Amino acid sequence: MILKSVHICGGIHNNTRKNIKIVNDKIVQISTVGKDVIEYKEGISFPDDVIIYPGLINSHDHLALNTHPILKKRTYNDYIEWSKEDFDKEKKEINSIPFELRCQWGMLKNVIHGFTTVLQHDKWSDAITSEMLDVYTKPRIIHSIEFDRKWKLKALIPYRKKKIIHLAEGKSKKILQEPHELLKYSLFSKQTILVHGISLKAKEAKNFGGLIWCPNSNIHLYDETANVIELKNSLPILFGTDSTVSSDWDLWKHIKQAKALELLSDDELYNSLTVTPSNLFGFTSKGIIEENKLADIVVSRKKDIDSISSFFKQNNEDILLIIKSGEIVLFDEIILEDVISKVSVENFEKIKIGNSIKYLKFPIQKLVQQIRDYYPNFEFDSYFTIH
Template sequence: MRCQLVNAVDSRGQAMSLSLAEGCIRAELAGQRIDLGGARLLPGLINAHDHLHLNGALPRLKFRSGYRNASEWIADITPQLSTDPGLLAHRRQPRALRFLAGGLKNLLSGVTTVLHHDPRDAVLDEPGFPVDVPAPGGWSHSLALDGDEAVRASHQATPAGRPWIVHAAEGIDTAAALEFDRLEALGCIAPGTLLVHGLGLSAAQQRRLVEAGAAVVWCPGSNLHLFGRTLDPEWLFAQGRLALGSDSRISGGRDLLAELALVRELTRWSEERLEAWVTEGAARLLGLTDRGRLEPGLRADLIALPPGLPLSHATRADLRLVVVGGRPLYADADLGETLGLTPVRVDGRPKAIAPHLLIAEPGLELLAEEVPA
């Protein structure tokens, strides 16, 4: 699609127009004009951790008041996979549909890029998938599930300079903290290593992690739900070694916007810091050089916010427009017909969405004739 986004402002409130063509931002203005009514344009948000197939209508789960480490939670949830009616119903859905639901969850919250942490599925690479899902250089689930040798082999097989992702130090006890030392002894704390959660890291371990060129993906909503606490992000953020992830809905909140609002409450960081962190900062940390900024030649991943609305105060129903790789996929109702989108309601507000994304999602009201069976 070739179009011009006009009557908009940038993150600093300066007037701007953008031209989109062949999936990228272009310097020249050409194509259909889309009047955004003074909306504020930002790069698309980057979600550094999700399990895309574990979203949809799944609720947050835990089976005791709190946990000391992730292994305890895994031990509780594993038998439920074959007995819990909600989990069984979710697993009976086609695998591709489960992934699509995770992509839709992210799209509706302004996320245009997601790091998926689990085996890859072919649907993630299909042209109609609602978000971009770059493949990491390598990944392992965790020491608890995969074991030391498999984790080390996974890290060693990861090409130099590419991200390698693993859940680690997810908990508040000694066992969680010692996972960092085990990974360090295995040679897995290195440039490109992304430790998801890192809740149990001591100050000394955080220093060693940063010195090694590794980083942490912080999922505070999931941490608070399962363990009742989360890490202090200040030092890791100051070192440029922290990204934000939503985690899946079985432990995290609804979406990345909810997570960002939680971070604002926990940290009182400025809006400027928060916006840069989940766009340009995340792209830099994850090695995604083709996104994170609104510049000619980069991917046309962007969102539009109503004038004057800070990102961390926005909900998914507030978003005026979401464009992924040059494709307008979600918008306010007044833009829908122009963009070829289908009218829907999101959390009670009139919106519009790409027709192929008319699937079941809590809060998304479809036309009666299009509700999935």
């Protein structure tokens, strides 16, 4: 498969126009337009200028908690206060839907926004599979100091993979003590990745291995977020979305909001979605467009002269093509003629996002019906419509 005349985001080829050759699940050749020897016969052309970037990495989501909108009645001081709010009706509705179906819906949310890898902060079932998305479940999950009764034991016991914990999620006096409490029991604190860190201080942050920043979720619930402009000098910053019970469905709204906060530079924010989590979690072939790397690829309309600037100006409907491990999993109808010879369109279903028709390799209609069998009031039309 050849992707013709695409402008690369990030890495050594940043902002250059190239042709990309994919064989099986790898990028095997990147060559300059007009100066290469790539065979164009089977290439995909795009009607307008486009950017190409690696499939994004969502470093924090609860995939089974994406069927409902934000649960919020006021602004909270911390996650403990939020957890005590009366959402019994909503929780009953969520739990009425089988776990596997809820996870599939959460996976769909990530894929149609250009994410091809997600870190699941919850239990998981190996029975849930998808060729569209890698769900990473290897880290040791510690929910939080308040709600994980075994957190001290989990923090103490050595573990060859990373440990991930919600920490400093809020601004109350009790929450301010959490980093100190965790450090007392963490023999290998550099293996520990924190989530949220709203009240985390730089002197505390330097003891840990990374921070997963979830600004959209933080601002919805607590009206503030981590001071990553200071914390980024103490530990790596990764980007997370959290689930829709505390954040927006539209993941590009998350990214644009983060950019507007101006706490990270454009390059730092872009890297927090790509190469930084790839390096931190050992995804050696992900997070960058280079030869011999995994062909997890997103192609989107180019909306600015600079590729990185264009990345931050796109909306969900601007995504024209998503490739996962060398296989097309989503494409826009404007490239249907070039794609039709490479995939069996019968395996795709059509959805409309904004004014664009997308073909998605996913049984959406079946999933929606299955969810509605358990929860008849399930709504999603504000996100996309099925055609």
